[in-house]
Structure formats: structure tokens, C-alpha cells
Amino acid sequence: MAKVELDAIDRKILAILQVNGRLSNQDIADQVNLSPSPCLRRIRRLEEEGVIRGYVALLEPRLLGLGLLAYVSVRLEKRGGTTATAGMKSPPTHADRFREAVHAWPEVVACDAMTGEMDYLLRVQVEDMEHFSRFVQDQLLHHPSVIDVQSSFSLERFKETTALPIR
Helix, strand or coil: CCCCCCCHHHHHHHHHHHHCCCCCHHHHHHHHCCCHHHHHHHHHHHHHCCCCCCCCCCCCHHHHCCCEEEEEEEEECCCCCCCCCCCCCCCCCHHHHHHHHHHHCCCEEEEEECCCCCCEEEEEEECCHHHHHHHHHHHHCCCCCEEEEEEEECCCCCCCCCCCCCC
């Protein structure tokens, strides 16, 4: 994916939207010293180019009864599987099957492929330790590609942002 070229006004618009995505176009235009029409054109271009992926409401997990945050490192089986024959599509790999499963698990709010000893790092948001235990035992460890799991629990979050450092 090619880097999108941004000028100072684009960067300022993005910084403003990261703080408050509900601002009106008029408010944004006023803050970047543009009239509303060119400001809206810039925002639409940033959306079309994929720089702005979407707009969301950020929820407080604890107030929704999701008070336990765990980071789970997962290692997958590397061997096994069948090979494709001429003219046939390759069968899914262990990673393919695991990634598909992750999308179906609502407890997993983020998953990154990692370098190092473990293959994936999951961010898991659940109600409590009982919920976490059920998820790990019934879903994660039950997955045929998973061979090792290591968990760490968040004791306190003292910084969280969705804002990227735009320069």
C-alpha cells in the first residue's frame, strides 16, 4: 500500500478528527481556515484513499461489564497439512484456519501476527476470570492449530489512545 501524500491542512484535519470525529464540517473548516466546501472535499478524499477508515464510538469496557483485559500470546503448529495437486487450490494452512477462527471470537478485540517465539498476540476483553477461562479452554485451546498459549493480565491502564502521531 503506497503512502498517501498529505499537506499541512490534511494533517490538521486528521488531528482534529482524531480528537473529535463528531465535529461538523463547518467547525473543522473554521479550525483549518478553509471554507466548508474545500474542507469537505479534503475529508472525502481522505476517506476515499483509506486514510480515514471510519468513525466509531469508543466504549468503556468496565461500564459494560467487561472488566478483564488479557494479552494472550499464541503459537501455532507449523507442520502438517496436505499439499495441493496440479490445478487445485492450496488447502488452508494452520495460520489460515486460526485467523478465520479469531474473526468468529467476539472476546478477541485485536489480533496481531508477531515476530519472535509466539505467532500471534491477542487482546482479549472479557467479563471476569471465569469468562476468560471458558474462552481459553473452550475456544482457544480447542483450536487444532494452537500448540501453546501464554496469558498476561492488565492490572491498570494509564494510557490509551486511538490517535496516531501525525507530523
